[in-house]
Amino acid sequence: KQEVTQIPAALSVPEGENLVLNCSFTDSAIYNLQWFRQDPGKGLTSLLLIQSSQREQTSGRLNASLDKSSGRSTLYIAASQPGDSATYLCAPSSGGSYIPTFGRGTSLIVHP
């Protein structure tokens, strides 16, 4: 059974810092891994999807890397802004039904 751990659980930083959010998973036989953002009281917004054959994906100030063999993914946020404040979730998809398993997320606060 896939288990996903996200570190740190919470992070509070001043605006402008570069951030690293970590995700580890126990079953390395994944099809892909998706990073999401969840704002308070809202649904999940997809940020990046990395296929199992890929090493990284970039979108704007976000860069996600994947090391499938070691069961790790990292989300890098450059030049953080207050608008980046949210909970970030990673979800690798594995198993015959391609079901994503979610971590508990990293709660990020970027203060001005």
Added chain:
Amino acid sequence: DTAVSQTPKYLVTQMGNDKSIKCEQNLGHDTMYWYKQDSKKFLKIMFSYNNKELIINETVPNRFSPKSPDKAHLNLHINSLELGDSAVYFCASSQVRGLKIAGGPREQYFGPGTRLTVT
């Protein structure tokens, strides 16, 4: 147009009642999901439907019954509601089958959630 929509957004009801939550996606995806997010914000899969067929049913009480009238809709019916059912329920969709690229399903798209409160 909203890609994945859910109704209602808020649902307050008493123990023992039966209620339904509706979900619709206009993305043409073949797979839809229901997730439950508890008070500790942990998101857990409940059901997954592919082309109107149930493909996964996690350890969910049989008071919960998903209904998929067509590929674009996956409704969740809950009988005899209990206090512990209070949570936020999210619907999601993705394209799983018939992909040209390797690596399985494309990204999931989530609805805005339905906050269920049982009193």
